[in-house]
Amino acid sequence: MKMSLKYKNILVSVDGSEQADLAFKKAIAITKRNDANLFITHILDDRFGAVSAYAPGIIDEVEVRGKDCLKAMKKKQRKLV
Numbered sequence: 001m002k003m004s005l006k007y008k009n010i011l012v013s014v015d016g017s018e019q020a021d022l023a024f025k026k027a028i029a030i031t032k033r034n035d036a037n038l039f040i041t042h043i044l045d046d047r048f049g050a051v052s053a054y055a056p057g058i059i060d061e062v063e064v065r066g067k068d069c070l071k072a073m074k075k076k077q078r079k080l081v
Contacts, residue, residue: 006034006036007030007034007036008034008036008037009036009037009039010027010030010031010034010036010037010038010039011039011041012024012027012038012039012040012041013040013041013042013043014040014041014042014069014070014073015042015043015066015069016065016069016072024040024073024076024077025080028077028080038077040070040073040074040077041070042066042067042069042070044059044062044063044066
């Protein structure tokens with residue numbers, strides 16, 4: 001008897017890069033193949049908080065760009081699914 005692993009939930013993180021776009025496309029394919037749920041996220045790395053001391057507002061700008069990126073990926077997801 002052959003058992004196969006089937007994913008229920010897929011999580012992919014995007015940042016607007018080519019690599020993230022490729023990961024997103026692969027996540028879509030895996031989601032379709034497994035009839036799974038796809039969760040799209042954008043991670044804001046704030047380990048370097050000192051940067052905001054020298055560039056006020058940079059965290060806010062990155063957050064806005066992240067939200068824009070998520071909106072674009074959700075739109076793309078609707079087209080591909």
